[in-house]
Amino acid sequence: MVLALVAAGLGLLARRRTAYGMAGLAAFGLVGAAAALSRPDAGAAHVLPSLAGAAAGAYALSRLWRRATRSDEDEYVTASRAADRASYRAVEVQSRTPAQPAGEAGPAGSPVSPVSPVSPAKPAVMRAGTVSPGPVSPGPVSPAPAPSSAPFSARPAEPYAFDRRRLLNGVAAGVVVAGAGGLGGWLLSGRKNGELARRGVAKILPRAARPAAPIPAGADLRISGLTPFVTPNADFYRVDTALVVPTVDPARWTLKIHGLVDRPVELTFADLLKRPLTEADVTLTCVSNEVGGSYAGNARWLGARLADVLRDAGIRREADMLLSVSEDGWTCGTPVDVVMDGRDALLAVAMNGEVLPEEHGFPVRQVVPGLYGYVSATKWVTEIRVTRFDRDEAYWTPRGWAAKGPIKTQSRIDLPRGGDKVRAGRTTVAGVAWAQHRGIDAVEVRVDGAGWQQAKLADVTGPDTWRQWSAEVDLTPGRHTVSVRATDATGYTQTADEAPPAPDGATGYHSITVTAR
Ligand SMILES: Nc1nc2c(c(=O)[nH]1)N[C@H]1C(S)=C(S)[C@@H](COP(=O)(O)O)O[C@H]1N2
Numbered sequence: 001m002v003l004a005l006v007a008a009g010l011g012l013l014a015r016r017r018t019a020y021g022m023a024g025l026a027a028f029g030l031v032g033a034a035a036a037l038s039r040p041d042a043g044a045a046h047v048l049p050s051l052a053g054a055a056a057g058a059y060a061l062s063r064l065w066r067r068a069t070r071s072d073e074d075e076y077v078t079a080s081r082a083a084d085r086a087s088y089r090a091v092e093v094q095s096r097t098p099a100q101p102a103g104e105a106g107p108a109g110s111p112v113s114p115v116s117p118v119s120p121a122k123p124a125v126m127r128a129g130t131v132s133p134g135p136v137s138p139g140p141v142s143p144a145p146a147p148s149s150a151p152f153s154a155r156p157a158e159p160y161a162f163d164r165r166r167l168l169n170g171v172a173a174g175v176v177v178a179g180a181g182g183l184g185g186w187l188l189s190g191r192k193n194g195e196l197a198r199r200g201v202a203k204i205l206p207r208a209a210r211p212a213a214p215i216p217a218g219a220d221l222r223i224s225g226l227t228p229f230v231t232p233n234a235d236f237y238r239v240d241t242a243l244v245v246p247t248v249d250p251a252r253w254t255l256k257i258h259g260l261v262d263r264p265v266e267l268t269f270a271d272l273l274k275r276p277l278t279e280a281d282v283t284l285t286c287v288s289n290e291v292g293g294s295y296a297g298n299a300r301w302l303g304a305r306l307a308d309v310l311r312d313a314g315i316r317r318e319a320d321m322l323l324s325v326s327e328d329g330w331t332c333g334t335p336v337d338v339v340m341d342g343r344d345a346l347l348a349v350a351m352n353g354e355v356l357p358e359e360h361g362f363p364v365r366q367v368v369p370g371l372y373g374y375v376s377a378t379k380w381v382t383e384i385r386v387t388r389f390d391r392d393e394a395y396w397t398p399r400g401w402a403a404k405g406p407i408k409t410q411s412r413i414d415l416p417r418g419g420d421k422v423r424a425g426r427t428t429v430a431g432v433a434w435a436q437h438r439g440i441d442a443v444e445v446r447v448d449g450a451g452w453q454q455a456k457l458a459d460v461t462g463p464d465t466w467r468q469w470s471a472e473v474d475l476t477p478g479r480h481t482v483s484v485r486a487t488d489a490t491g492y493t494q495t496a497d498e499a500p501p502a503p504d505g506a507t508g509y510h511s512i513t514v515t516a517r
């Protein structure tokens with residue numbers, strides 16, 4: 001939308017001076033090139049698409065400009081001939097009937113009686129018109145000096161008039177070319193191959209050697225407006241630095257594990273699938289959430305246990321950080337002790353019974369319960385360097401985020417929604433709370449700063465997911481603020497102190513304001 005509006009603005013500017021439009025396009029190309037260079041996996045060649053785009057824009061702009069002003073070679077000749085005819089007639093009119101009012105020398109083609117048809121045997125006059133300068137500033141084409149008494153300068157028949165039809169044809173052609181380019185780019189980018197590869201993997205995906213227990217019916221309170229216990233893949237939030245989703249061919253995928261290990265290894269996708277796979281319900285949460293934010297989702301993951309893979313490689317004692325690297329060069333630093341402490345840290349290949357979607361890391365991603373995504377959940381993972389926090393730094397650390405990011409105990413009100421109008425009296429308040437790998441023990445709600453009231457908790461499959469809760473509160477007519485807080489299984493109750501998301505996760509109570517009547 002922004003690009004379309006800016007392009008329209010540049011088009012208008014270009015009407016004043018083509019150079020303004022060109023300068024705007026160049027500026028956009030440079031912004032694009034700078035953005036491309038700031039990518040974690042940037043190389044010099046990554047500026048080419050932006051520059052090619054700007055060049056294509058400049059070409060289209062100048063072509064369309066010329067079309068709109070009808071100054072293409074042919075058009076120009078036709079127009080100037082018409083102009084010549086008009087001026088020639090005008091001259092004749094003048095010489096024959098000096099008293100003729102100027103207005104009667106109409107545009108080319110209109111009758112100028114009583115003049116006889118123009119004879120081609122007047123080459124001097126015919127040529128006179130064609131010497132007028134280029135498209136932008138048409139000079140007068142009067143072939144002969146008009147008598148000073150008669151303000152009679154024969155005008156060309158507006159050869160530079162705005163030609164809407166030609167312009168629209170040009171735009172349509174441009175859209176077709178752009179569409180073809182987009183299709184070609186899509187084919188080249190391999191997104192189609194990615195989908196085919198996913199289908200191939202679906203056929204060979206093994207069952208879990210350690211399946212998770214079925215999700216109890218009581219895990220979902222089934223209240224309309226309340227976040228479901230399991231987030232469907234299509235609704236799962238997405239956070240990453242990838243402008244274009246990386247396409248990874250599972251047949252060529254490998255995971256290199258090296259650094260502070262006794263036996264560096266390089267696993268293929270087949271190697272990974274040969275390992276016993278574990279199924280686990282884990283809620284992912286993004287550190288960048290404001291209190292009450294929506295970047296959280298819960299799925300049933302299937303994957304190989306990361307700890308087993310690392311043990312096979314023989315992790316050295318001095319190592320305390322796993323620096324994982326994705327296909328597109330993003331990096332993530334995960335504490336070794338967290339991954340090795342027995343929790344379901346996975347190299348996941350499936351999500352909610354489906355092959356991992358491309359946006360969520362196909363073919364393999366990390367999932368570590370209890371850590372924010374930026375320090376644990378590497379999608380499209382291709383490499384794990386076993387290292388130390390005092391030696392290495394992951395992508396977000398120099399950008400103002402903490403090197404370590406355990407998930408903070410949090411709770412959120414899903415209904416009613418802030419700003420809602422509700423009926424006075426008994427009202428259901430409900431939401432989710434999370435403290436991954438510790439588990440939620442209690443949720444309390446409060447209306448207008450009165451006493452805290454216990455909420456009812458839904459069932460869970462373990463400590464690694466969020467937990468639904470609901471409570472009935474009494475609302476008198478008027479405006480009310482409803483707040484929530486959770487206590488995790490270590491006995492820690494959420495703090496009321498408000499902190500922003502950076503550097504290591506927001507704190508404070510989620511509160512909403514509703515009006516009852
Ligand atoms: N390759 C890669 N993996 C990544 C990221 C990224 O930018 N690139 N972002 C991380 C962050 S910040 C989060 S919160 C989770 C989000 O996972 P999702 O997009 O599957 O919900 O992915 C993590 N894994």
Ligand SMILES: [Mo]
Binds near residue numbers: 285372
């Ligand atoms: Mo995140």
